[in-house]
Amino acid sequence: MSECFFLASTNEGKRAEFAALLAEHGLELGASLPYPEVEENAGDYLGNAALKAAALHSELVRLGISATVFADDSGLEIDALDGAPGIRSARYGGVELTWPQRRARLLAAIAEVPAPQRSAYFHCALLAIDERGRRYQGFGETRGSIVLAERGEAGFGYDPLFLPDGERRTFAEMSAPEKARASHRARALRDLVAAMGR
Template identity: 45%
Template sequence: MRRKIILSSGNKHKINEIKDILKNTIFDVVSKDDLGYLDFDVEEDKDTLEGNAFKKAEELHKLVKGIVIADDTGLFVDALNGDPGVYSARYAGEPVSYKDNNKLLLKNLEGVPMEKRTATFKTVMAVVLEDGSRLMAEGECKGKIAFEERGTNGFGYDPLFIVDGWNKSFSEMTEEEKNQVSHRANALMNLKEKLEEASEGSGN
């Protein structure tokens, strides 16, 4: 029996990544926008990725029928004591653009040598099942922050994040390459197992 998953996101890049990673499963993935909730928005005011992810999932779960997934992602840069971290999406203030965030990150890392520009991308995936029970999965990807933007694919901090072992930024990778190693892919693979276990446990 197929199950519907509703993504509490309007970010097309993120939605496409999630759909690609969950293809060939029993889950049909739709976004909140597909269901007509274009104006649905949740203030991300928690101080952890987990808190923000569950807030987004639980608020949408009140409005729709099905499994709701939300994620929150942060870039944690060691030389900046973990910043921008949970505030990654609005690092340069609001309203903000990816370019503004990247410019501020590069400015704050001026003079820091490559070996000390280590960083970790972390994603928390929060799920609220049909009956209101909750699941969570995490994923991360380690790398370094480049001295300038590289590549044209991806979004957010992707042009600056050089993945360990690849010598490529996320923006220089193909979608297939990124979905093998990214923080969101790792979180989703962990989540996929938990969703399948939950489905088996419910008799579906």
């Protein structure tokens, strides 16, 4: 039976992506468990991931479950916007916005930026806490650029806008296995699994 990792996220797109990525390492994604909502105010990606992982770890301890938990915090950083939306990527434009509205706002913010100057990258920080309370980190980045209009139906978040370097398709135009080859989350998970010696 494969080892089970519990993810501190209710984002179904993110959960599906991590389930597939974990399977590549012979690991399984645990069921979605409720945990106290965390205000992501740490000021950096790793700090926010640590807040979420600690909240879920505490809940598993309370429930008597001994397992590894992990959390990610990811963001899209656009050079022409001085790194925005960055750590606030999931809340860019306000928490009340839908993802299509958030993407439209981002496109409007860079509407005057010529295509060659739309360089950007996705960053992912992962923090895991194992059953003994030991902490491990993993990091990943994917460089690319922002396209002029949304392309593709797959993925989630900013995937329809992000064109990885060396690719002709956005993340949202790729299949899940294709995206995994270039994904910041896949790279961060490989880094984390190596740090944990799994």
